[in-house]
Amino acid sequence: MIKLVNVNKSFGNLHVLKDVNLEVAEGEKLVIIGPSGSGKSTTVRCMNFLEEPTSGEVYINGTQLTHKNKTEIIRNSTAMVFQQFNLYPHKTVLQNLTLAPIKLQKVPKAEAEELAYKYLDIVGLREKAGVYPSTLSGGQQQRVAIARALCSRAKIILFDEPTSALDPETVQEVLDVMIKLSQENITMVVVTHEMGFARQVADRVIFMDDGRILEEGSPEHFFENPTHDRTKAFLSKILK
Amino acid sequence: MIQQIMEPWRWQSLLAEWPKFASAFVTTLEIAVFALALALALGVVFGLMSTSHNRLIRIIARVYVEFFQNTPLAIQVFFVFYALPYAGVALSQVTIGILCVGTYTGAYMSEAVRAGIGSIPKGQFEAAQSQGFTYIQTMMLIILPQTIKIILPPMVNQMVNLVKNTSIVTMIAGGDLMYRANAFATNGTMSYGPSYLLCGFLYFLLCFPLTTWARRYEDRLKKRDIQTAEQLEKVEEGLA
Ligand SMILES: Nc1ncnc2c1ncn2[C@@H]1O[C@H](COP(=O)(O)OP(=O)(O)O)[C@@H](O)[C@H]1O
Ligand SMILES: [Mg+2]
Numbered sequence: 029m030i031k032l033v034n035v036n037k038s039f040g041n042l043h044v045l046k047d048v049n050l051e052v053a054e055g056e057k058l059v060i061i062g063p064s065g066s067g068k069s070t071t072v073r074c075m076n077f078l079e080e081p082t083s084g085e086v087y088i089n090g091t092q093l094t095h096k097n098k099t100e101i102i103r104n105s106t107a108m109v110f111q112q113f114n115l116y117p118h119k120t121v122l123q124n125l126t127l128a129p130i131k132l133q134k135v136p137k138a139e140a141e142e143l144a145y146k147y148l149d150i151v152g153l154r155e156k157a158g159v160y161p162s163t164l165s166g167g168q169q170q171r172v173a174i175a176r177a178l179c180s181r182a183k184i185i186l187f188d189e190p191t192s193a194l195d196p197e198t199v200q201e202v203l204d205v206m207i208k209l210s211q212e213n214i215t216m217v218v219v220t221h222e223m224g225f226a227r228q229v230a231d232r233v234i235f236m237d238d239g240r241i242l243e244e245g246s247p248e249h250f251f252e253n254p255t256h257d258r259t260k261a262f263l264s265k266i267l268k
Numbered sequence: 269m270i271q272q273i274m275e276p277w278r279w280q281s282l283l284a285e286w287p288k289f290a291s292a293f294v295t296t297l298e299i300a301v302f303a304l305a306l307a308l309a310l311g312v313v314f315g316l317m318s319t320s321h322n323r324l325i326r327i328i329a330r331v332y333v334e335f336f337q338n339t340p341l342a343i344q345v346f347f348v349f350y351a352l353p354y355a356g357v358a359l360s361q362v363t364i365g366i367l368c369v370g371t372y373t374g375a376y377m378s379e380a381v382r383a384g385i386g387s388i389p390k391g392q393f394e395a396a397q398s399q400g401f402t403y404i405q406t407m408m409l410i411i412l413p414q415t416i417k418i419i420l421p422p423m424v425n426q427m428v429n430l431v432k433n434t435s436i437v438t439m440i441a442g443g444d445l446m447y448r449a450n451a452f453a454t455n456g457t458m459s460y461g462p463s464y465l466l467c468g469f470l471y472f473l474l475c476f477p478l479t480t481w482a483r484r485y486e487d488r489l490k491k492r493d494i495q496t497a498e499q500l501e502k503v504e505e506g507l508a
Contacts, residue, residue: 078398099397099400099402102397102399108394110391110394110395110398114389114391116395116414127410128399128401131405132400132401132405176399186398
């Protein structure tokens with residue numbers, strides 16, 4: 029469960045998030061859409077305190093995140109998948125997956141590797157365990173990044189435009205993995221413009237504009253009768 | 269001068285003094301090894317401090333670097349040797365050599381470490397933070413290992429400079445290699461040529477393996493990158 033209460037975020041004079049209130053239920057699949065610069069990334073980055081709000085509160089499973097407790101809470105509750113994958117280039121695929129479990133969750137090495145292989149199977153990359161990330165295609169790297177997120181056994185996974193940096197032909201392989209994931213009892217918050225994915229997976233979609241949540245509803249709502257003109261304009265652009 | 273070098277008796281008298289040269293060699297080695305340990309420790313600590321989010325910590329690191337880079341090592345050594353005893357701090361010449369050469373080189377190493385850390389993409393820090401690594405863990409497990417390739421060449425330069433700079437303690441009668449060479453040459457024989465030749469050769473013995481090792485290690489890292497590129501080509505061929 030994630031809860032944002034009156035969250036504001038400013039970068040210097042730039043007021044980026046304006047009184048954002050949002051609750052994500054356990055197991056919910058939430059998709060965030062909106063134009064570039066509207067604050068989507070900042071919103072999800074506030075959920076794991078990669079950005080600390082200027083004011084307002086963030087709760088993870090009922091505990092308020094603070095500068096002090098964030099590392100501890102984040103370690104056990106959330107994982108993140110980035111637009112640029114951010115795999116560790118000096119570690120093999122397997123080591124990328126086992127580093128945090130071994131060092132942070134104190135899982136024995138053999139057990140961590142077993143877990144890693146299990147998730148590599150799920151993303152279909154078992155045979156890549158021993159190679160370095162730079163030898164993989166973008167789509168493969170992102171699937172490894174998803175497996176790495178799963179290895180933390182966090183119940184909340186945050187995705188910030190996971191397919192935006194990919195060649196068009198590898199987008200679907202990543203979406204397929206995410207669709208597979210959505211059948212698990214994992215809370216997923218996904219910033220994406222892939223409306224097909226949203227339609228198939230999302231329990232709820234929110235549309236952000238200029239640092240605010242302008243509109244929210246089911247994927248169908250957004251396809252059939254969005255309320256605001258801004259939403260309509262945005263959707264007509266990305267759906268054309 | 270050439271004539272002097274050719275005279276066998278000068279070499280014979282030099283050879284007769286070899287135990288003194290050996291013990292001076294050991295003194296130089298001792299200063300170099302401990303100064304190197306100190307310089308590496310200071311280099312990493314102040315290098316990390318100079319990338320801190322805390323302004324005060326950054327300023328402290330800056331002051332350290334600027335102070336030691338912009339004053340002559342000789343003055344630092346003289347200050348500690350001649351001035352500090354008036355404040356009740358009297359250190360042995362070897363200790364002074366270790367402290368002064370170590371802190372002086374540490375400033376340069378800290379700059380190399382800072383540049384190395386600065387070259388790592390922000391995404392690497394964010395991935396580590398999102399997994400719940402503490403700041404120290406992030407640096408030790410993820411960031412610093414990636415900087416080795418970048419900072420190795422300047423670091424080795426600094427190591428070699430350090431070994432050569434230990435000769436500064438000659439100026440305070442430090443009993444090191446250079447001091448022994450001086451003492452022998454000015455001890456009535458005037459065998460400057462042979463004495464300094466031997467002395468230079470012994471410094472060379474210390475530095476050459478260091479630069480050779482560094483070049484080999486660099487080549488190996490480069491080869492690993494080439495292999496990675498080759499693997500990548502194979503993967504692409506496989507896909508085609
Ligand atoms: N670290 C930062 N420093 C300064 N401005 C930032 C920073 N991160 C984001 N911004 C600004 O905040 C606004 C919202 O950014 P972001 O949340 O990334 O939007 P989105 O993900 O919807 O494109 C943008 O105007 C962006 O330039
Ligand atoms: Mg964004």
